[in-house]
Amino acid sequence: MPKAAKDNLAMEFSLRMGDNCLILGQQVAAWCGHAPVLEEDIALANTALDLIGQTKFWLGLAAELEGEGRSADDLAFLRDVRAFRNGLLVEQPNGDFGQTLMRQFLFDAWHYLVLTALLSSTEKRIAEIAEKAVKEVTYHLERSSDLVIRLGDGSAESHARMQTALDDLWRFTGELMTPDSVDEALAEIGVAPDLGRIEKQWAEHVRAVLQEATLTIPEGAYMQQGGKAGLHSEAFGHLLADMQFLQRAYPGATW
């Protein structure tokens, strides 16, 4: 494959990874000062910080591969809805603590497996970012798995809320593991993993945790697609308005 074509695929992949981290990080950061207990408030803020840090690496690489002089900040703050490549799962509203936590768990399990596989990516810069990020994400997955079990198998109230969250969010998980033509080309040249393999490992971990949490996976749910192609949900425009307002209103503003 010619270098330009490979770079283009790697750029698209970096955008997808970066946008997932950015949008989830932005959403989780909104919990700062609002979590049900202090320890969780700190954990959420730390998770958001890790994700925003990882965003800097992914979008930095995407900008470098694009080669048009844009920066990671330009990509984060100056793109419009249709140019974002994150999955629909991460843009789902924070909802209650259960919704936020279930979203985190379903994402962390995927994120951890993808990063682990990326350690052997044929694109060195991608493998390097993964090497850094996977350590942080291991802690994310450990925490979210643990809390899903404790709240799912907790009180009647916490169980009901976790089940509702699972029912609402399950339909957005399929997309993360359904390859499009970009994913297939990336897997072929060894830049990114085969999503079919990720799906198997993901299902194994997620099912084990949900079972221990006494939660029921919705059967035969329709899987919503679109995020990778830039087709986002209604809430996404509001999210961007919030996140991008300052740079749009005061271009180039810095601390």
Added chain:
Amino acid sequence: MHAVSEQLTIDEIWSLLESVPDPEIPVISVVDLGIVRDVSRKGDEVTVTVTPTYSGCPATAVIAMEIEEALRRKGADRVRIEMQLSPAWTTQWITKQGREKLRAYGIAPPVEGAPCAGALKAPPVVACPRCASDNTERVSQFGSTPCKAHYRCKDCLEPFDYFKSF
């Protein structure tokens, strides 16, 4: 000032860096923390290669600035800070001396052999930095900064930070 900077040997630069504190935990230096990966010079340009602890650690930018300032004060005009992601920073690079300083400061140093890779394992046994008791429990995996977890001692009843293995 070139003449002065040319007098700074690589060894001198390393000892200078040993006096640059970590902005979040000022009792240990950036060298103790293990984030300075390399020091080199080409002509009058000094290059210090630094690796971040956590991706989003807000101290990273401050550390780069402090290293640059410390070298400039000693006459190195041209200082370049290079960020290196791989190999990724690990708490195994925290020096022995750094570990002791952490403990004396009230932060339990990382228990090695309990690396984070291998998720979903029971948390490690961490000795209380105040009374040395092993009778402690994890309150939360996340503490006051990304690199720390929150523990409490069930003997002396004090809460403390644990610098988690990474």
